Amino acid sequence: MYLRALRQRSPLPGAVPYLRSSAQRRVVLLSTTSKRLQEKQDAPGQHGQRDGEQRQSKTTSIRPFTVLALFIPLGYAVSWVTGGRTENTASASEDGFVKYTLAIKEDVSATSAIFTLTPMTTSSTLASGPGLERAIRSVQIKQPQLQIARNYTILPSPGSSTEELRFLIRRERKGEVSGYLHRLPLGSKIELRGPVMDYVWPDGVDEVVFLAGGTGIVPALQVAEGLAGQAHVHILCANRSRQDCAGGFSDTPSPKGWFSWLVRSGDNLDSKSETTNESSPIVSIVKTLKHLPNSASTTPDTPKLRVDYFVDEENIFIQPDQVRQLLLSAQPANAGKVTGKRLLLISGPEGFINYWAGPKQWMNGREIQGPLGGVLSTFSLAGWEVVKL
Ligand SMILES: Cc1cc2nc3c(=O)[nH]c(=O)nc-3n(C[C@H](O)[C@H](O)[C@H](O)COP(=O)(O)OP(=O)(O)OC[C@H]3O[C@@H](n4cnc5c(N)ncnc54)[C@H](O)[C@@H]3O)c2cc1C
DSSP states (O other): OTTTTOOOOOOOTTOOOOOSSHHHHHHTBSSHHHHHHHHHHTSTTSHHHHHHHHHHHHHSOOOHHHHHHHHHHHHHHHHIIIIIHHTTTTSSSOSOOEEEEEEEEEEOSSSEEEEEEEESSTTOOOSOOTTGGGEEEEEEEEETTTTEEEEEEBOOOTTSOSSSEEEEEEOOTTOHHHHHHHHOOTTOEEEEEEEEEEEEOOTTEEEEEEEEEGGGHHHHHHHHHHTTTTSEEEEEEEESSGGGGTTOOOSSOOOOSTTGGGOOOOTTHHHHHHTSSOOOHHHHHHHHHHTOTTTOOOSTTSOOEEEEEEEGGGTBOOOHHHHHHHHHHHHHHHTTSOOOEEEEEEESSHHHHHHHHOOOEEETTEEEOOOOOTGGGGSOOTTEEEEEO
């Protein structure tokens, strides 16, 4: 019965979808094949041979290699103007990539950093657009040498300039785009296009439980910002290292039971941590979101943001029983009255999503939710709409 509740992510038509699997990587290739061939031709040691052939071609008939040498760059150019751009022509901006400058890079941990990008011209900003305030949104960032692009979710920046864009980017081992971005010096030009609406939440949401793994915290923060003061949002935030969530203390008191030793809770320590400068940038955003004017009221009924932190390297993992209790505890509060919608959102690495909700699937070249699997399929989820992001 919950399968019906699973919604497909609905990016704007023409948007390039997920990139986490190799199939997905193929989908977002922007003329990569021709570009790679071009690079191969330009590789050291091959110039002499090519030059020789080019010289020879002037005096003899055109040889197949020469035809390739001429047509590959041409094919690349045509593909870039047509194929690469048409992939995304239906997006809100419809103007391809926009140039930004890497203004600030702030390390969060050994493998991830927050990139702050400012538009190179004030007329070209991707930060706003119709309907975006109710959507989880990302942009595509280009790796210009390989002509490929990857999606990165826009990090909320409550209170700061709307023209700059911030991203939490994890450097993947041998990752083509994330590695490229992490190597860029400050002041570099970065090309973006979008934004893409990865998920539009429905009207009338009053309860959200968000299971976030790694950079999956970013869409969770977008939801928390978008629903501030309107819905109770509870984020369970799984991190690889303590650095990722330094200064963050869980809002939920330590559970009593056999697994309580696994879960560290700060109880009321959050206020203490606010007085220190040791918070990771992500934790700082959480604190800012908790104190937004429309959610800072102290009345018990005011929808609140609650966040619990978990750290892999300390063997502190989100426990299925915790999630079960959380979902159950939301029910009595709503019993006997007309309730709004309740969302259970899962975002993070493929393995994280698979563990909690089962894999997403591909159908007709599009990524769809697929059946609910994983741990959540063993729960009673009546009234909860489950979305794999
Ligand atoms: C909607 C959306 C939002 C996203 N938001 C963010 C975000 O905010 N922050 C963030 O950091 N990421 C985000 N991602 C993920 C991001 O788009 C990239 O997928 C990620 O950065 C890796 O890209 P890459 O080019 O660096 O790595 P890739 O080159 O794609 O490689 C990824 C990993 O796979 C391995 N790999 C590569 N090719 C193969 C192969 N053929 N077989 C097996 N393994 C292989 C690599 O060694 C590497 O470890 C988002 C993805 C989506 C779809």
